Amino acid sequence: MFFFIHLGVTARGILTIMAFDRYVAICNPLHYTSIITCRVQLILIAGAWSFSTFCTLLAMIMALRQPYCGPNVVRHAWCDSASVRQLACADTSADNFVSLASALVGLLSTGVLILTSYVLIGLSMARMGVPQRLKAFRTCAAHLTVVTISYTSASFVYISYRVGNFSPEVRIIVAVTYAVLTPFLDPIIYSLRNKELRDSISRTLSRFRSAAVSATKDINTVT
Incomplete structure:
Protein backbone atom coordinates (compact mmCIF):
# COMPACT_ATOMS: atom_id res chain seq x y z
CA MET A 1 0.00 0.00 0.00
CA PHE A 2 2.85 2.38 0.88
CA PHE A 3 4.78 1.82 -2.34
CA PHE A 4 1.68 1.99 -4.54
CA ILE A 5 0.58 5.36 -3.14
CA HIS A 6 4.16 6.61 -2.85
CA LEU A 7 4.87 5.93 -6.52
CA GLY A 8 1.52 7.46 -7.52
CA VAL A 9 2.29 10.74 -5.74
CA THR A 10 5.86 10.68 -7.11
CA ALA A 11 4.43 10.41 -10.63
CA ARG A 12 2.43 13.59 -10.02
CA GLY A 13 5.55 15.29 -8.72
CA ILE A 14 7.37 14.33 -11.92
CA LEU A 15 4.44 15.62 -14.01
CA THR A 16 4.80 18.92 -12.13
CA ILE A 17 8.52 19.01 -12.93
CA MET A 18 7.74 18.35 -16.58
CA ALA A 19 5.26 21.25 -16.58
CA PHE A 20 7.97 23.52 -15.15
CA ASP A 21 10.39 22.26 -17.80
CA ARG A 22 7.94 23.15 -20.57
CA TYR A 23 7.32 26.56 -19.00
CA VAL A 24 11.04 27.36 -19.06
CA ALA A 25 11.47 25.95 -22.60
CA ILE A 26 8.62 28.08 -24.00
CA CYS A 27 8.72 31.23 -21.87
CA ASN A 28 12.50 31.49 -21.39
CA PRO A 29 14.04 29.51 -24.25
CA LEU A 30 17.31 31.49 -24.33
CA HIS A 31 17.95 30.82 -20.63
CA TYR A 32 16.83 27.17 -20.65
CA THR A 33 20.29 25.60 -20.44
CA SER A 34 21.34 27.96 -17.65
CA ILE A 35 18.16 27.30 -15.61
CA ILE A 36 17.59 23.56 -16.16
CA THR A 37 21.08 22.36 -15.26
CA CYS A 38 21.96 18.80 -14.17
CA ARG A 39 22.10 20.00 -10.56
CA VAL A 40 18.61 21.55 -10.80
CA GLN A 41 17.26 18.38 -12.41
CA LEU A 42 18.61 16.24 -9.56
CA ILE A 43 17.16 18.65 -6.95
CA LEU A 44 13.74 18.58 -8.64
CA ILE A 45 13.67 14.78 -8.86
CA ALA A 46 14.80 14.41 -5.23
CA SER A 81 -5.86 2.92 2.12
CA ALA A 82 -9.55 3.90 2.26
CA SER A 83 -10.66 0.28 1.70
CA VAL A 84 -8.26 -1.02 4.36
CA ARG A 85 -9.39 1.65 6.83
CA GLN A 86 -12.97 0.39 6.55
CA LEU A 87 -11.81 -2.94 8.06
CA ALA A 88 -10.42 -1.37 11.25
CA CYS A 89 -12.39 -2.11 14.42
CA ALA A 90 -11.57 1.25 16.07
CA ASP A 91 -12.25 4.92 15.54
CA THR A 92 -10.73 5.99 12.20
CA SER A 93 -11.81 9.65 12.15
CA ALA A 94 -8.22 10.88 12.62
CA ASP A 95 -7.03 8.46 9.94
CA ASN A 96 -9.71 9.73 7.57
CA PHE A 97 -8.68 13.34 8.16
CA VAL A 98 -4.95 12.66 7.68
CA SER A 99 -5.57 10.54 4.58
CA LEU A 100 -7.85 13.16 3.03
CA ALA A 101 -5.40 15.96 3.86
CA SER A 102 -2.52 13.99 2.33
CA ALA A 103 -4.55 13.28 -0.81
CA LEU A 104 -5.53 16.93 -1.15
CA VAL A 105 -1.94 18.08 -0.69
CA GLY A 106 -0.67 15.48 -3.16
CA LEU A 107 -3.30 16.25 -5.80
CA LEU A 108 -4.07 19.94 -5.30
CA SER A 109 -0.57 21.30 -4.77
CA THR A 110 0.83 19.54 -7.84
CA GLY A 111 -2.32 20.31 -9.83
CA VAL A 112 -2.14 24.04 -8.96
CA LEU A 113 1.53 24.20 -9.93
CA ILE A 114 0.84 22.45 -13.26
CA LEU A 115 -2.13 24.75 -13.93
CA THR A 116 -0.03 27.82 -13.08
CA SER A 117 2.69 26.68 -15.48
CA TYR A 118 0.20 26.27 -18.30
CA VAL A 119 -1.50 29.60 -17.61
CA LEU A 120 1.89 31.30 -17.96
CA ILE A 121 2.60 29.23 -21.07
CA GLY A 122 -0.77 30.25 -22.52
CA LEU A 123 -0.06 33.94 -21.90
CA SER A 124 3.32 33.57 -23.57
CA MET A 125 1.80 31.70 -26.55
CA ALA A 126 -0.75 34.50 -27.02
CA ARG A 127 2.14 36.84 -27.91
CA MET A 128 3.69 34.40 -30.41
CA GLY A 129 3.18 34.02 -34.12
CA VAL A 130 1.20 31.08 -35.50
CA PRO A 131 4.22 28.85 -36.35
CA GLN A 132 5.76 29.37 -32.89
CA ARG A 133 2.37 28.78 -31.28
CA LEU A 134 1.91 25.47 -33.07
CA LYS A 135 5.41 24.38 -32.11
CA ALA A 136 4.75 25.25 -28.44
CA PHE A 137 1.43 23.39 -28.53
CA ARG A 138 3.12 20.27 -29.92
CA THR A 139 5.65 20.49 -27.10
CA CYS A 140 2.88 20.50 -24.48
CA ALA A 141 0.25 18.24 -26.09
CA ALA A 142 1.54 14.88 -24.83
CA HIS A 143 2.10 16.13 -21.30
CA LEU A 144 -1.33 17.77 -21.16
CA THR A 145 -2.97 14.53 -22.30
CA VAL A 146 -1.24 12.48 -19.59
CA VAL A 147 -2.05 15.09 -16.91
CA THR A 148 -5.73 15.14 -17.90
CA ILE A 149 -6.10 11.34 -17.80
CA SER A 150 -4.16 10.97 -14.56
CA TYR A 151 -5.82 13.72 -12.52
CA THR A 152 -9.34 13.03 -13.76
CA SER A 153 -9.16 9.34 -12.81
CA ALA A 154 -7.44 9.94 -9.45
CA SER A 155 -9.92 12.67 -8.47
CA PHE A 156 -12.85 10.41 -9.35
CA VAL A 157 -11.49 7.60 -7.15
CA TYR A 158 -10.95 9.88 -4.13
CA ILE A 159 -14.33 11.60 -4.51
CA SER A 160 -16.14 8.26 -4.84
CA TYR A 161 -15.20 7.35 -1.26
CA ARG A 162 -16.99 10.49 -0.02
CA VAL A 163 -20.21 9.73 -1.93
CA GLY A 164 -22.75 7.58 -0.16
CA ASN A 165 -24.02 4.35 -1.77
CA PHE A 166 -21.34 4.48 -4.46
CA SER A 167 -20.85 1.09 -6.11
CA PRO A 168 -17.52 -0.49 -5.05
CA GLU A 169 -17.42 -2.38 -8.34
CA VAL A 170 -17.48 0.83 -10.39
CA ARG A 171 -14.82 2.33 -8.12
CA ILE A 172 -12.60 -0.72 -8.63
CA ILE A 173 -12.98 -0.52 -12.42
CA VAL A 174 -12.06 3.17 -12.46
CA ALA A 175 -9.18 2.63 -10.01
CA VAL A 176 -7.72 -0.20 -12.09
CA THR A 177 -8.11 1.91 -15.23
CA TYR A 178 -6.34 4.78 -13.50
CA ALA A 179 -3.57 2.51 -12.18
CA VAL A 180 -2.97 0.49 -15.35
CA LEU A 181 -4.17 2.49 -18.35
CA THR A 182 -2.22 5.69 -17.61
CA PRO A 183 1.23 4.03 -17.37
CA PHE A 184 0.34 1.87 -20.38
CA LEU A 185 -0.56 4.91 -22.48
CA ASP A 186 2.39 7.07 -21.34
CA PRO A 187 5.02 5.68 -23.75
CA ILE A 188 2.52 5.76 -26.63
CA ILE A 189 1.41 9.34 -25.93
CA TYR A 190 4.94 10.66 -25.45
CA SER A 191 6.13 8.86 -28.59
CA LEU A 192 3.50 10.32 -30.90
CA ARG A 193 5.96 13.07 -31.84
CA ASN A 194 8.21 10.36 -33.23
CA LYS A 195 7.80 10.30 -37.02
CA GLU A 196 8.53 6.57 -37.32
CA LEU A 197 5.80 5.73 -34.80
CA ARG A 198 3.29 7.97 -36.58
CA ASP A 199 4.14 6.35 -39.91
CA SER A 200 3.74 2.89 -38.39
CA ILE A 201 0.32 3.79 -36.94
CA SER A 202 -0.75 5.21 -40.32
CA ARG A 203 0.33 2.02 -42.13
CA THR A 204 -1.55 -0.14 -39.60
CA LEU A 205 -4.73 1.93 -39.96
CA SER A 206 -4.41 1.82 -43.74
CA ARG A 207 -4.23 -1.98 -43.67
CA PHE A 208 -7.35 -2.12 -41.47
CA ARG A 209 -9.21 0.19 -43.87
CA SER A 210 -8.10 -1.89 -46.87
CA ALA A 211 -9.24 -5.10 -45.16
CA ALA A 212 -12.61 -3.53 -44.29
CA VAL A 213 -13.12 -2.32 -47.88
CA SER A 214 -12.20 -5.77 -49.26
CA ALA A 215 -14.60 -7.48 -46.88
CA THR A 216 -17.39 -5.10 -47.93
CA LYS A 217 -16.75 -5.78 -51.62
CA ASP A 218 -16.77 -9.55 -51.04
CA ILE A 219 -20.10 -9.32 -49.21
CA ASN A 220 -21.60 -7.21 -52.03
CA THR A 221 -20.29 -9.71 -54.62
CA VAL A 222 -21.85 -12.65 -52.80
CA THR A 223 -25.12 -10.77 -52.45
Whole structure:
Protein backbone atom coordinates (compact mmCIF):
# COMPACT_ATOMS: atom_id res chain seq x y z
CA MET A 1 0.00 0.00 0.00
CA PHE A 2 2.85 2.38 0.88
CA PHE A 3 4.78 1.82 -2.34
CA PHE A 4 1.68 1.99 -4.54
CA ILE A 5 0.58 5.36 -3.14
CA HIS A 6 4.16 6.61 -2.85
CA LEU A 7 4.87 5.93 -6.52
CA GLY A 8 1.52 7.46 -7.52
CA VAL A 9 2.29 10.74 -5.74
CA THR A 10 5.86 10.68 -7.11
CA ALA A 11 4.43 10.41 -10.63
CA ARG A 12 2.43 13.59 -10.02
CA GLY A 13 5.55 15.29 -8.72
CA ILE A 14 7.37 14.33 -11.92
CA LEU A 15 4.44 15.62 -14.01
CA THR A 16 4.80 18.92 -12.13
CA ILE A 17 8.52 19.01 -12.93
CA MET A 18 7.74 18.35 -16.58
CA ALA A 19 5.26 21.25 -16.58
CA PHE A 20 7.97 23.52 -15.15
CA ASP A 21 10.39 22.26 -17.80
CA ARG A 22 7.94 23.15 -20.57
CA TYR A 23 7.32 26.56 -19.00
CA VAL A 24 11.04 27.36 -19.06
CA ALA A 25 11.47 25.95 -22.60
CA ILE A 26 8.62 28.08 -24.00
CA CYS A 27 8.72 31.23 -21.87
CA ASN A 28 12.50 31.49 -21.39
CA PRO A 29 14.04 29.51 -24.25
CA LEU A 30 17.31 31.49 -24.33
CA HIS A 31 17.95 30.82 -20.63
CA TYR A 32 16.83 27.17 -20.65
CA THR A 33 20.29 25.60 -20.44
CA SER A 34 21.34 27.96 -17.65
CA ILE A 35 18.16 27.30 -15.61
CA ILE A 36 17.59 23.56 -16.16
CA THR A 37 21.08 22.36 -15.26
CA CYS A 38 21.96 18.80 -14.17
CA ARG A 39 22.10 20.00 -10.56
CA VAL A 40 18.61 21.55 -10.80
CA GLN A 41 17.26 18.38 -12.41
CA LEU A 42 18.61 16.24 -9.56
CA ILE A 43 17.16 18.65 -6.95
CA LEU A 44 13.74 18.58 -8.64
CA ILE A 45 13.67 14.78 -8.86
CA ALA A 46 14.80 14.41 -5.23
CA GLY A 47 12.12 16.93 -4.28
CA ALA A 48 9.43 14.86 -6.03
CA TRP A 49 10.45 11.70 -4.13
CA SER A 50 10.71 13.56 -0.80
CA PHE A 51 7.34 15.24 -1.31
CA SER A 52 5.78 11.85 -2.02
CA THR A 53 7.26 10.38 1.16
CA PHE A 54 5.90 13.33 3.18
CA CYS A 55 2.40 12.87 1.72
CA THR A 56 2.35 9.09 2.24
CA LEU A 57 4.27 8.10 5.35
CA LEU A 58 2.06 9.49 8.14
CA ALA A 59 -1.16 7.97 6.76
CA MET A 60 0.58 4.61 6.35
CA ILE A 61 1.90 4.66 9.94
CA MET A 62 -1.58 5.44 11.27
CA ALA A 63 -3.09 2.62 9.20
CA LEU A 64 -0.43 0.21 10.51
CA ARG A 65 -1.26 1.04 14.14
CA GLN A 66 -5.00 0.34 13.77
CA PRO A 67 -6.43 -2.95 15.13
CA TYR A 68 -7.96 -5.25 12.53
CA CYS A 69 -10.19 -7.97 13.95
CA GLY A 70 -12.10 -9.09 10.87
CA PRO A 71 -13.46 -9.35 8.24
CA ASN A 72 -10.20 -9.44 6.29
CA VAL A 73 -11.52 -8.94 2.74
CA VAL A 74 -10.49 -5.68 1.05
CA ARG A 75 -13.15 -4.57 -1.43
CA HIS A 76 -10.63 -3.29 -3.92
CA ALA A 77 -8.16 -4.51 -6.51
CA TRP A 78 -5.28 -3.85 -4.07
CA CYS A 79 -4.79 -2.61 -0.49
CA ASP A 80 -6.14 0.86 -1.07
CA SER A 81 -5.86 2.92 2.12
CA ALA A 82 -9.55 3.90 2.26
CA SER A 83 -10.66 0.28 1.70
CA VAL A 84 -8.26 -1.02 4.36
CA ARG A 85 -9.39 1.65 6.83
CA GLN A 86 -12.97 0.39 6.55
CA LEU A 87 -11.81 -2.94 8.06
CA ALA A 88 -10.42 -1.37 11.25
CA CYS A 89 -12.39 -2.11 14.42
CA ALA A 90 -11.57 1.25 16.07
CA ASP A 91 -12.25 4.92 15.54
CA THR A 92 -10.73 5.99 12.20
CA SER A 93 -11.81 9.65 12.15
CA ALA A 94 -8.22 10.88 12.62
CA ASP A 95 -7.03 8.46 9.94
CA ASN A 96 -9.71 9.73 7.57
CA PHE A 97 -8.68 13.34 8.16
CA VAL A 98 -4.95 12.66 7.68
CA SER A 99 -5.57 10.54 4.58
CA LEU A 100 -7.85 13.16 3.03
CA ALA A 101 -5.40 15.96 3.86
CA SER A 102 -2.52 13.99 2.33
CA ALA A 103 -4.55 13.28 -0.81
CA LEU A 104 -5.53 16.93 -1.15
CA VAL A 105 -1.94 18.08 -0.69
CA GLY A 106 -0.67 15.48 -3.16
CA LEU A 107 -3.30 16.25 -5.80
CA LEU A 108 -4.07 19.94 -5.30
CA SER A 109 -0.57 21.30 -4.77
CA THR A 110 0.83 19.54 -7.84
CA GLY A 111 -2.32 20.31 -9.83
CA VAL A 112 -2.14 24.04 -8.96
CA LEU A 113 1.53 24.20 -9.93
CA ILE A 114 0.84 22.45 -13.26
CA LEU A 115 -2.13 24.75 -13.93
CA THR A 116 -0.03 27.82 -13.08
CA SER A 117 2.69 26.68 -15.48
CA TYR A 118 0.20 26.27 -18.30
CA VAL A 119 -1.50 29.60 -17.61
CA LEU A 120 1.89 31.30 -17.96
CA ILE A 121 2.60 29.23 -21.07
CA GLY A 122 -0.77 30.25 -22.52
CA LEU A 123 -0.06 33.94 -21.90
CA SER A 124 3.32 33.57 -23.57
CA MET A 125 1.80 31.70 -26.55
CA ALA A 126 -0.75 34.50 -27.02
CA ARG A 127 2.14 36.84 -27.91
CA MET A 128 3.69 34.40 -30.41
CA GLY A 129 3.18 34.02 -34.12
CA VAL A 130 1.20 31.08 -35.50
CA PRO A 131 4.22 28.85 -36.35
CA GLN A 132 5.76 29.37 -32.89
CA ARG A 133 2.37 28.78 -31.28
CA LEU A 134 1.91 25.47 -33.07
CA LYS A 135 5.41 24.38 -32.11
CA ALA A 136 4.75 25.25 -28.44
CA PHE A 137 1.43 23.39 -28.53
CA ARG A 138 3.12 20.27 -29.92
CA THR A 139 5.65 20.49 -27.10
CA CYS A 140 2.88 20.50 -24.48
CA ALA A 141 0.25 18.24 -26.09
CA ALA A 142 1.54 14.88 -24.83
CA HIS A 143 2.10 16.13 -21.30
CA LEU A 144 -1.33 17.77 -21.16
CA THR A 145 -2.97 14.53 -22.30
CA VAL A 146 -1.24 12.48 -19.59
CA VAL A 147 -2.05 15.09 -16.91
CA THR A 148 -5.73 15.14 -17.90
CA ILE A 149 -6.10 11.34 -17.80
CA SER A 150 -4.16 10.97 -14.56
CA TYR A 151 -5.82 13.72 -12.52
CA THR A 152 -9.34 13.03 -13.76
CA SER A 153 -9.16 9.34 -12.81
CA ALA A 154 -7.44 9.94 -9.45
CA SER A 155 -9.92 12.67 -8.47
CA PHE A 156 -12.85 10.41 -9.35
CA VAL A 157 -11.49 7.60 -7.15
CA TYR A 158 -10.95 9.88 -4.13
CA ILE A 159 -14.33 11.60 -4.51
CA SER A 160 -16.14 8.26 -4.84
CA TYR A 161 -15.20 7.35 -1.26
CA ARG A 162 -16.99 10.49 -0.02
CA VAL A 163 -20.21 9.73 -1.93
CA GLY A 164 -22.75 7.58 -0.16
CA ASN A 165 -24.02 4.35 -1.77
CA PHE A 166 -21.34 4.48 -4.46
CA SER A 167 -20.85 1.09 -6.11
CA PRO A 168 -17.52 -0.49 -5.05
CA GLU A 169 -17.42 -2.38 -8.34
CA VAL A 170 -17.48 0.83 -10.39
CA ARG A 171 -14.82 2.33 -8.12
CA ILE A 172 -12.60 -0.72 -8.63
CA ILE A 173 -12.98 -0.52 -12.42
CA VAL A 174 -12.06 3.17 -12.46
CA ALA A 175 -9.18 2.63 -10.01
CA VAL A 176 -7.72 -0.20 -12.09
CA THR A 177 -8.11 1.91 -15.23
CA TYR A 178 -6.34 4.78 -13.50
CA ALA A 179 -3.57 2.51 -12.18
CA VAL A 180 -2.97 0.49 -15.35
CA LEU A 181 -4.17 2.49 -18.35
CA THR A 182 -2.22 5.69 -17.61
CA PRO A 183 1.23 4.03 -17.37
CA PHE A 184 0.34 1.87 -20.38
CA LEU A 185 -0.56 4.91 -22.48
CA ASP A 186 2.39 7.07 -21.34
CA PRO A 187 5.02 5.68 -23.75
CA ILE A 188 2.52 5.76 -26.63
CA ILE A 189 1.41 9.34 -25.93
CA TYR A 190 4.94 10.66 -25.45
CA SER A 191 6.13 8.86 -28.59
CA LEU A 192 3.50 10.32 -30.90
CA ARG A 193 5.96 13.07 -31.84
CA ASN A 194 8.21 10.36 -33.23
CA LYS A 195 7.80 10.30 -37.02
CA GLU A 196 8.53 6.57 -37.32
CA LEU A 197 5.80 5.73 -34.80
CA ARG A 198 3.29 7.97 -36.58
CA ASP A 199 4.14 6.35 -39.91
CA SER A 200 3.74 2.89 -38.39
CA ILE A 201 0.32 3.79 -36.94
CA SER A 202 -0.75 5.21 -40.32
CA ARG A 203 0.33 2.02 -42.13
CA THR A 204 -1.55 -0.14 -39.60
CA LEU A 205 -4.73 1.93 -39.96
CA SER A 206 -4.41 1.82 -43.74
CA ARG A 207 -4.23 -1.98 -43.67
CA PHE A 208 -7.35 -2.12 -41.47
CA ARG A 209 -9.21 0.19 -43.87
CA SER A 210 -8.10 -1.89 -46.87
CA ALA A 211 -9.24 -5.10 -45.16
CA ALA A 212 -12.61 -3.53 -44.29
CA VAL A 213 -13.12 -2.32 -47.88
CA SER A 214 -12.20 -5.77 -49.26
CA ALA A 215 -14.60 -7.48 -46.88
CA THR A 216 -17.39 -5.10 -47.93
CA LYS A 217 -16.75 -5.78 -51.62
CA ASP A 218 -16.77 -9.55 -51.04
CA ILE A 219 -20.10 -9.32 -49.21
CA ASN A 220 -21.60 -7.21 -52.03
CA THR A 221 -20.29 -9.71 -54.62
CA VAL A 222 -21.85 -12.65 -52.80
CA THR A 223 -25.12 -10.77 -52.45
